[in-house]
Amino acid sequence: MGHIGRKACATLGITLLLSLPGAAQAQTVLNGLFMAQAGYSESDVRAMTEAFEKAHPDIQVKLEFVPYETLHDKITLAAGSGGGYDVVLFDVIWPAEFAANNILADVTGRIDAKTRDAVQAGAWTTVDYKGKSYGMPWLMDSKFLFYNKAMLEKAGIAKPPASWPEVIKDAEILKQKGIVQYPIVWSWSQAEAIICDYAILMQAFGGDFLDASGKPGFQTGGGLDALNFMVDTLKNGTTNPHSTEYLEEDVRRVFSSGQAAFALNWTYMYNQANTDPKESQVVGQVGVIAPPGVDGKSTVSTVNGGMGLGIPAGSKKQDAAWTYISYLASPEVEAKYANSGPPIWKSYYADPSLKTSPLAPLLEAQDKSFAKLFSRPQAVDYTQFSNRLQQALQQALLGQASAADALKSAASDLGATN
Template sequence: MRKKSLVLLLSFLLLLSGVLAGCGNNGGNAAGTTEDGKKVVDFWTFWGSETRKPMIEKIIKDFNESQDEIIVKHTYLPWGDIWTKNLASIAAGDPADVIINDINSVAQRAENNQAEDLSDYFDEDFKENFYPHLWETVEYEGKPYAVPFNTDTRLLFYNKDAFKEAGLDPEKPPKTWDELEEYAKKLDKKNGDDYERIGFYPLWGSVGADAWMVNADKGQRFIEDGEVMINTPRKVEALEWVKQWKDRIGEDTVQTFEAEFQNQQANPFISGKIAMWVNVGNNYTQIKEFKPDMNFGVAPIPAYSEEDKHWSSGGGFVAEIPKGADNPEAAAEFIKYLTGKEAQKYWAMQNFDNVANIEAAEAAAAELEGKDQEVYQATIDNLDTTILSPTPVEYPDYQNLMNPKIDQFMMGEIDAEAALKDAQKAVKKVKR
């Protein structure tokens, strides 16, 4: 009886292993193919929300129906897990065919042999479809290792009704840091010693001290052409300027407001708790959803001075083929579609994202109307002064060395010049 049971168990395990093997082959006769010979492209994204998942799956569906040689299958992995699993799958020799990855770390993956060189799949003219500052981020030693998908840029959002109440012209937002300070003080609204509204605080929204330092320093990043440029006079001044705002309104006020925003999960700009703030362009979608009648404007981030440009900061994502993908040629064909005009225009109009394809972005702006068109066009125009900060291969951990020093300064433990001097020294020591 026991022998019969053992035989049945072994038979079941063999059957199960066959089923699992079939699943691993996508139902086909070889890895990465279907039974009728179509190449399967496994596409990994972190877009699993009710808003974005249907959009990316429509793009996939449209691609699959546009030809009969490739089938793209969408694999959703949560934010925070996707890139860890990507590296693990590359090491195991079983990666995705296409993955959406961070735009600022492409060179790191290229150097570490974690992404495929795409120069065999795209001709030299292909890059002309994309904003130049985005394409620069995907090249390593003169070759592309990804294709830009989307990006962002930061604008000054301001409450026009609050401007009118404070006696400011709602059609004339602040253009310089001096004007920003002047406007903010007029927009502050207090009840005794307590603030009911704060005109502006430079660390609320989608911006940090590092962005203001780059804004002040003529758009100069912390690492430029292999040279460490952390401790510069303007970056020191910018860091001091950021802290002055905190000192003016008080640590307790900052903490009270931040706790209120967090606990209520409220957008402080929409709720009227702050009159101006810096945020990414698609912050507009929240305004549109939760307070569609809000009277607001957008403008470039105020410049350090009248002689300086309105430098902003940005990030974004790329479509990449992990090293060792089963079907790199088919993956490249899908990336062409994903980053082409039709798919990019659809993504732009549905998500209000800044897409990487120039023609698609301009086409989306042309079709939008009213406030939609006004805000989206402002984000496109702002890309001219938007700085991305790709992680330099020589200094991959520079932010982990610099940011604690900035935090020390903000907590009053060290002065700004000493903080940046220490950061510069620490970063230089770890050059690869």
């Protein structure tokens, strides 16, 4: 799972005189922290930065790349020590914590109305918290519903399902006809993956993680309906029972080996499953749509898997940092690197030339999903919230507690600490 207002760079803060061949040039030196995996690769970011420096010779950017697992702590530790970075890549689940602890600068005033309107509406949930923006969305993603076109055709199913109840209806037909033993596979291991799948179904059933007062709200209404839906698919045999042990790569493996008709997964699975014979036995048979909704409650269901670019509150070079962020997130740069990460700009998906692209089905699904991205809970202690909810979901799926009891217990625990 960012973009920009274009503000001319004012070289403020500390400047360094760097001795260059033949001349001395004053430069602002920015320190940037990025992720060494997923989305834009390290080579992509280095190439973007090199082009930026050519266009802005008064700004130099020193890049550091770390694994996702250490990104959060790098940002928070640097803030605690009083400096370090001027631009950081951050996950969609961190803005509440970073805002509450003054780790990221509020950049709301740097984003004009034209820019805000030009970006896919759902992308702003990556960086916004309580009406303020703490960066620009940059890496965008959601999970999509992948389906095996050959299996559906064999079962006499003419089109992909238009609602989640229809997914189950189609899965029952596939199972009854012996086309596939377990038509649906999910990533329901006790990990962040299950929160993402649950979020999609929660949006579909009209629920939310938190109520209007910021307290847990998942234990009733759409949140409870979503978990009961998950439990029922295990009971009726339409869901692969090993889903409770699976992460996203397991889902990809099962679907790509022809052992599932439906699967939820991130963008990356499309090319690997549909075009790579080394990775897939279902090449050319993969369909993809934005996950559907539930009649009367929703038309689409999503989860925001995006990341944003922000400026640490302690940076003394915030104007130059914003100039750099604005460049990285510009429509031109994002379009150039679209094969690595889906752009956040509406204009990209409106390009008529993309209608004939081999990726057209995926782009259509992305356009539909990105307009309505659903956020995981904006909790200051997100890790605690997620871990406790993961436990509750697993208890219900494994039959250790009813869905209602499992969620009620988790909500009680989290409500006391939220």
